[in-house]
Amino acid sequence: AQKITQTQPGMFVQEKEAVTLDCTYDTSDPSYGLFWYKQPSSGEMIFLIYQGSYDQQNATEGRYSLNFQKARKSANLVISASQLGDSAMYFCAMREGSNAGNMLTFGGGTRLMVKP
Amino acid sequence: GAVVSQHPSRVICKSGTSVKIECRSLDFQATTMFWYRQFPKKSLMLMATSNEGSKATYEQGVEKDKFLINHASLTLSTLTVTSAHPEDSSFYICSARDGITNEKLFFGSGTQLSVL
Numbered sequence: 609a610q611k612i613t614q615t616q617p618g619m620f621v622q623e624k625e626a627v628t629l630d631c632t633y634d635t636s637d638p639s640y641g642l643f644w645y646k647q648p649s650s651g652e653m654i655f656l657i658y659q660g661s662y663d664q665q666n667a668t669e670g671r672y673s674l675n676f677q678k679a680r681k682s683a684n685l686v687i688s689a690s691q692l693g694d695s696a697m698y699f700c701a702m703r704e705g706s707n708a709g710n711m712l713t714f715g716g717g718t719r720l721m722v723k724p
Numbered sequence: 725g726a727v728v729s730q731h732p733s734r735v736i737c738k739s740g741t742s743v744k745i746e747c748r749s750l751d752f753q754a755t756t757m758f759w760y761r762q763f764p765k766k767s768l769m770l771m772a773t774s775n776e777g778s779k780a781t782y783e784q785g786v787e788k789d790k791f792l793i794n795h796a797s798l799t800l801s802t803l804t805v806t807s808a809h810p811e812d813s814s815f816y817i818c819s820a821r822d823g824i825t826n827e828k829l830f831f832g833s834g835t836q837l838s839v840l
Binding site for chain 2 (some may be wrong): 714716
């Protein structure tokens with residue numbers, strides 16, 4: 609079974625509007641971390657936001673927020689006020705266990721395209 | 725923030741030659757580094773986990789003798805693609821964990837390998 613599922617291969621959003629990128633995960637470990645990364649066409653991976661499984665509140669970082677629904681095992685990324693520079697691939701990832709040195713498992717990614 | 729430098733960013737080589745890719749953590753010590761491979765428009769696939777001073781842990785299906793990983797110091801890990809073939813052409817990217825802000829994995833800028 610897929611550990612991380614991103615069901616949207618591609619998304620369009622109008623500039624200045626908000627967009628939600630879906631991510632569901634599967635783990636039996638009570639301790640885990642969820643990450644979102646942005647990958648522009650240059651290929652680099654840019655860390656956006658992190659949510660720990662025991663965090664009580666949804667994570668927020670500027671225009672990025674993570675809609676964490678633990679019972680549904682979903683960790684959707686919300687980007688508010690989209691900008692043209694937000695056009696990129698977005699990857700959801702999970703680290704299982706409490707050891708921060710554990711590897712990340714990535715979802716298949718969602719390509720976001722922001723329309724002017 | 726923490727910086728991971730990956731070199732070279734792009735390499736073209738002939739079939740049968742070996743190529744070395746370096747991954748350096750510039751301002752922190754990385755006891756663990758990860759090597760990923762990414763095919764065009766695909767997700768990142770973990771190849772191996774590199775631990776300083778010990779042998780790398782390879783994922784299932786990754787040939788150890790083909791992809792040699794060395795992590796000789798706390799700031800440097802290398803991936804050597806030995807006897808490269810055209811099917812090894814891909815985007816390779818490394819990441820390292822900053823032991824202080826240990827929830828984030830910082831990524832190198834990636835290496836595009838093209839084997840002719």
